[in-house]
Amino acid sequence: MAANTYPQYSTRYPLLLTDFMHRPVSLYPDDIGVVYRNDAGEYYRFTWRQWYRRTCRLAHALKQLGIKPGKPGEPGDRIGAMALNHHRHLELIYAGTCLGAVSHPINVMLSREHMIHTINHAGDAIIFVDEAIMPLLELIYDRIKDTVKAFVYISDRPGKPQTRISPLYEYEELLKGQPEEFDWPFLSEDTYAVLYYTTGTTGVPKGVMFTHRQLYLQTVNILAASMMRFHAFALEFLEWLFTAKAEAIGKVIAAGGGASQILEELKKDFPIYDVPLVNIPLFHIHAWGAPWQNVLTANKIVFPGRFSPRAFCEIVQTERVTSTGLVPTMLAMLLEFEDLNKYDLSSLRAIGVGGAALPLGLKAKAEKQFPTFRVSSGYGMTETAAGSIAATLKRHMITWPKEKQDQVRVKTGLPIFGIQAKVIGEDGKPVPQDNATLGEIVLRGHWIMEQYYKDPEKTETAWRDGWFHTGDMAKVDEEGYIVIADRITDVIRSGAEMVPTVLLENLTATCDHVLEATFVGVPDEKWGERPMALVKPVPGAQVTEEDIYHFLEVEGVEKGKITKWMLPDFIAFCDNIPKTSVGKYDKITIRKRLDEFLAKAKRMRAPK
Incomplete structure (x- = not known):
């Protein structure tokens, strides 16, 4: 007799991302759950019930378009997304994965050849594309049209553009007339949910799939890790709260108020839930898991479209954003923004920094700007779905x-x-x-x-x-x-020694005159390789190569942080240091342009 399976008789409930989607709509259906600000400054706000109904409509549309679910070991149809951060992208992620298909966020910052490779290698059955990214799709269309069977156009404006891309559907038109409920399948937890690609810094981008079970366990364990540090978080939160309310508390005390009056003041405008601003592009490992963590916890998720310092500040002030994630490059752009102090950013109590090592100098600059700034570093990669x-x-x-x-x-x-x-x-x-x-x-x-x-x-x-x-x-x-x-x-192999470049980069970035710095190895007849520093000075800084070298001697060698052997033989000042699509220093490009950088570099000491 064949064994019956869930849901009738089994006690092994599958770990499905569908559970995350159901939680906020069952607990807080009428709360604003998803907010999107487009590049024109227009806001779109949805309750959890509204967002869920739109996701159900999209799932019906995907089925009508022929999207097929997968099973353990056999991935379902891949759904590509050439899209920025907005509510429709979040709807697509959940509609596709919970249907049993595979969500493939396409990194539109890759080189054209690498992007074409990922689409064809993934075998995307359909691609959803933003209006702003449509010109890029036009450029690669001839190279992917034999793979992709349909395209869906996403825009805040009605209608479709004049284009040779075919067949092309319009997102909002697909949703019209579709039922607002969907009978989500009980998938195996080992069904593949997402397909991510590496950035190809060591060659052609490699694809990595993750199952519902893997993403479910990652999400709940990351959230559990936050609870395990509750006492540390409580102290940090109290520091933020008292800093933000310092003036108001002072007035209460001056008026003779006691503990109960202070407590009542603290309760005013008290943030009863997090309001995360998802700046990290969803095509970067789904913004480090933001769709899973924030939907499960029913936070109000805010999407900014394309990142800019002005848009960032305006959104934080308007939506009272409490937390966000930035790569170091974004943080540097924000700190350079001339109108930064014109905005009320007091609600922001946590800034996670990832994607690349956080230079200590950049951290120091952030602490000066944000009194309650807390660095939050970590490690992850495409192969670990980010957080590990x-x-x-x-x-x-x-x-x-x-x-x-x-x-x-x-x-x-x-x-x-x-x-x-x-x-x-x-x-x-x-x-x-x-x-x-x-x-x-x-x-x-x-x-x-x-x-x-x-x-x-x-x-x-x-x-x-x-x-x-x-x-x-x-x-x-x-x-x-x-x-x-x-x-x-990337390690510089000099003689019998290994020179770690991240150590040198972090040390150099602590210099007040340095905005960015990276190190690469330069061929050397005697030692094999010697270090060269590429430095982007702070705008307007009066600094020389000798100043940088002296800084490394005093702060590095004399304080025992580095050896004299690690000091760079060359220092080159650059207006821009090449970076990858995720904001990391692009060492491959730098090595290809080594002669160019050497030509502008200053030799700091003669070879020995």
Whole structure:
């Protein structure tokens, strides 16, 4: 007799992203749940009930367009999205994944060739495209039209453009007349939900799929990690609250008010839930998991369209945003914004920084601007669906002074529960916890990728001895915190020594005159490679190459942070340092243009 399965008789309830979608609409159906501000400054606000009904309508439309679900080991149809951050993109993510199809956010910042590769390699059955990205789709259409069977145009304005792209549907027209409820299938939790691609910094972008189960476990464990640090969070929240209410509290005390009156003042405009501003593009690993975490917790999610400092400030002030995520480049742009102090940003109490190492100099500038700024560093990659390691404080660190805590927060961190991590040497054994010995970060856990999509050779290379090899170099300090040092491919190999570029970059960025800095190896006849620094000075700064070199000598060598051997042989000032689509320094492009940078560089010392 065949065994009956869920939902009639099984006790093994599947871990599905559908549960996340249902939670806010069941608890807070009439609360504003999703907000979108477009580039024209127009706001679109939806209650959770409205957003859910639109998502149901889209699911019906996808079925009518022939989108098929998958099953364990066999992915459903891939749904590509060449889209920015807005409510429709969030609807598409949930409608597709909960239908059993695979959401493929297409990184429109990739090179054209890499973008074409990801679409054809994924085998996207349909692509949803924003009005602003339509010209890019036109350019690559001839190279993908044999793969993609249909396109859907997304715009805040009605109608479709004149185009040769066919067949082309219009998003809002697809939703018209569709039922507002949908009978969501009980999928296997091992059904593939998303397909992400690496940025191709080491070659052609590689595809990685994750199941409902993997993303479900990642989300609840990341949220659990936040609860595990409740006491630290409570202290940080109180500091923010009293800082934001300092003037009002002072008036209460001056009027003779006591504790109860102060408490009543604190309750005014009290943020009863988070209001996250999703700045990180959804095509970057779904903005580090923002759709999953914020829908599950029923936060009011705010989407800004395209990032700009002015739009950022206007949205934070209007929606009373409490938290956001930025890559260091975005943070630098924000701090350079000349009208920054004209806006009320007092509601903003948490800024997560990721995508690249946070330069300590940039951190210092942010702290001057935002009194309650807290750096929140971590580590993740496409192969881990972003979050895997976070720089959380241990219990005994909660009452440390802020300066001492921040020394921990800028480290890579500790593995999130559900992930095992270690740093191993060339002998395969864990390196000592001496904050000095370099090794490679290896991982395993609930949401580490199973395999590269259609690439068994690279899968075999990455998975060895039961561990996923990241290719990132790191050390481990006395408390067990992992401290990332470099990519294996980016380490400068000078003689018998390895010079970690991230260490040099972070140190250089602490100089008040430096906005950005990166290091690469320059061929050297005697030593193989020697360091060269590429530096972008702060606008208007009066600084020379000798000033930078002297800074590294005094703050680095004399204080024991680096050895004299690590000092750069060359320093080049640049107006712009090449970066990848996710804001990391593009070492491949820099190496290709090495002669160009060397031509403008100043030699700091003669080879020995």
